Amino acid sequence: QQPVQSPQAVILREGEDAVINCSSSKALYSVHWYRQKHGEAPVFLMILLKGGEQKGHEKISASFNEKKQQSSLYLTASQLSYSGTYFCARPENSGYSTLTFGKGTMLLVSP
Amino acid sequence: NAGVTQTPKFRVLKTGQSMTLLCAQDMNHEYMYWYRQDPGMGLRLIHYSVGEGTTAKGEVPDGYNVSRLKKQNFLLGLESAAPSQTSVYFCASSRTGTATYNEQFFGPGTRLTVL
DSSP: OOOOOEEEEEETTTOEEEEEEEEEESSOOOEEEEEOOTTTTEEEEEESSSTTTEEEEEEEEEEEOOOOOOOEEEEEEOOGOOOEEEEEEEESSSSSOOOOOOOOOEEEOOO | OOEEEEOOOOEEOOOTEEEEEEEEEESSOOOEEEEEEEEETTEEEEEESTTTTTOOOOOOOEEEEEEEESSEEEEEEEESGGGGGEEEEEEEEEEEBBBBSSEEEEEEOOEEEEE
């Protein structure tokens, strides 16, 4: 069962903030975030390993609540280059494991 | 470093035809994966490999076969293509397969249309 992402799509003006949420009905040992620009391959953004831990990438940060099995991606002062589809992914177990990806959240930043 | 490369970039098949997609990586990664991406569905795992000579089924393996005869190459085969296999196919590789350090590097994708 895939992680559930919300919202499905977001439209922003440059400089605005956005939050993308990811929740899982299965245990979250870690959360992985990827971004895919239109017509390109997905690119790794970050991994969150511990409950409550926050990591950052440019002006993109994320949080991970292990108990609630949720993660949120925060995009601050969005830039045109942030446009794309954002995916969260979770490993299937705590050891060696494949990833299961969510269906994605499409983000469009306009001038 | 070329990273992960895929061949071909585009392909059109007729129902019932067969083809092989080639994925190559030059990062000496142990793990390799094949995903398909359909609109609104995200990335779904078809097959994966944890090392040379090994393969395993993912979430949507039916209609596909794979082989990993060399560490750097991972082949995806369609024996008898069906319109439902129209999709964009991505190959990926990772140094390890652990939950904590599983950064995956993706190839540019192959857009396959089955008529």
